[in-house]
Amino acid sequence: MAFLAACSSSGEGTPPVVSDEVQIQTQTLDQGNVGFTYFQEVTAAGATGAYSWWVSTSGDDLPAGISLTGNGELTGTPTEAAARTVVIVVQDANSTLDLRSFRIETRDVELTASAQGAVIPGASVSFTASGGSAGYTFTLTANQSGGTIDNTGSYTAGGQNGIDVVRAMDGDGFFDEQAVTVGQDPFAGFQPIWGSSDVWWVSWDVVYHPAPTFGTDFDEVLAFLGLRGSASTGLGTDAEQLARFLVIRRTLGHLSTYYGNGMDGNPLAGGLSLSLVGPSGTTEGTTPPVAGSQGAAPFRFSTICVRHGSSSGILGTAYVDFSNNSVEHNCGTSGDSTLGVFANQLAPLYRSVFRNTLENDPVVNSDEDGLRRLLFGNPPADSRETELFELADGFGRVLAAVLAHEIGHSLGLNHSDPSGGNWDIMNAGLTIGQNIQYTFNATHLAELQTSLPGPNR
Numbered sequence: 001m002a003f004l005a006a007c008s009s010s011g012e013g014t015p016p017v018v019s020d021e022v023q024i025q026t027q028t029l030d031q032g033n034v035g036f037t038y039f040q041e042v043t044a045a046g047a048t049g050a051y052s053w054w055v056s057t058s059g060d061d062l063p064a065g066i067s068l069t070g071n072g073e074l075t076g077t078p079t080e081a082a083a084r085t086v087v088i089v090v091q092d093a094n095s096t097l098d099l100r101s102f103r104i105e106t107r108d109v110e111l112t113a114s115a116q117g118a119v120i121p122g123a124s125v126s127f128t129a130s131g132g133s134a135g136y137t138f139t140l141t142a143n144q145s146g147g148t149i150d151n152t153g154s155y156t157a158g159g160q161n162g163i164d165v166v167r168a169m170d171g172d173g174f175f176d177e178q179a180v181t182v183g184q185d186p187f188a189g190f191q192p193i194w195g196s197s198d199v200w201w202v203s204w205d206v207v208y209h210p211a212p213t214f215g216t217d218f219d220e221v222l223a224f225l226g227l228r229g230s231a232s233t234g235l236g237t238d239a240e241q242l243a244r245f246l247v248i249r250r251t252l253g254h255l256s257t258y259y260g261n262g263m264d265g266n267p268l269a270g271g272l273s274l275s276l277v278g279p280s281g282t283t284e285g286t287t288p289p290v291a292g293s294q295g296a297a298p299f300r301f302s303t304i305c306v307r308h309g310s311s312s313g314i315l316g317t318a319y320v321d322f323s324n325n326s327v328e329h330n331c332g333t334s335g336d337s338t339l340g341v342f343a344n345q346l347a348p349l350y351r352s353v354f355r356n357t358l359e360n361d362p363v364v365n366s367d368e369d370g371l372r373r374l375l376f377g378n379p380p381a382d383s384r385e386t387e388l389f390e391l392a393d394g395f396g397r398v399l400a401a402v403l404a405h406e407i408g409h410s411l412g413l414n415h416s417d418p419s420g421g422n423w424d425i426m427n428a429g430l431t432i433g434q435n436i437q438y439t440f441n442a443t444h445l446a447e448l449q450t451s452l453p454g455p456n457r
């Protein structure tokens, strides 16, 4: 007697019995995390022909955001925290069925950072987690900067530029992640090049207003433009400090380009021997040594002040200190009261030409992330950021031209004669323009080429 194989159709006797029935093999479903891709294939065996799959209405629905495809794939991105018991059904071509009930849970663990957007190398950010069970652990699932994080969520960016990803996992394995972009200090290129260049320190912290409302004249300008709240005091909010840094960054950047060097402050081939120093309070921005321009080389530097102006409409005044070895401006000399750039006269002029909604809707805390992104050189992401950037950049561009004009005088340049174009920095009637490509004319560039670096540099 011959035994027939189940699948054989040859031979004689009774037809083979199809003893194989479809059976779900998967025993458990993975847990899901709100906001993160979910994927699990549910498998079955013993079927004849193609399977089809569905979720039975006899059980719960899948957590929102997850769906079951007809070929047994659970896919999607959970949008809710949920704990469900779902009944999954499979059917094969012979209409045999199997079903199994599964527990599936999603949680919305929320990772919160003390700082958003990009941070500079070495910066500290503290992370906290919520929404899950107790006992969070913090790890870096990507670590391009060489950063560290401890189990309290205290993160320190490493020394390299890159993206780190922080993960907080609760006691049951549910997690959230957040990326941290570690970028270079936006003022990294603004460093004094002692000995071979004229080092210029722009003082942003001068108080010369006869009846000051703000801690510095420059802060008054920022409030006037809407880059600071009109009632803000002291250093201001984080967002206001970022706005201040953004204006300084754009101003120093444009100023650097007027001398043929980089927007990032770094010297370029063919650029003039003049270096600028970033503002205090940043990693790279350190006030030059106290001895200043009156000290022995190599610690000589020049200062130009950004301060409140007169009501005469004069934007700036420059003096050369002939009694002090012809050093250039120095806010620290006894002639302080007559030195510097009258930025406050510039602000009303600028605002009258380029009105913006920030006048009535000044920088607030919710601008912080955008300002941080802009400070690190990212393009504006929305209309608000565009407005912030255009104001900071446009005003910075004109302020830089005024600074360059006054520095030019202190280096011996006269006004352009005949009067140059509106782009000509030494034009006596310097034009206020949001997008003017200011530059020294060829004659002045040649003079600067021979006069820089200045005396005893």
Ligand SMILES: [Zn+2]
Binding pocket: 405, 409, 415, 428
């Ligand atoms: Zn002038």
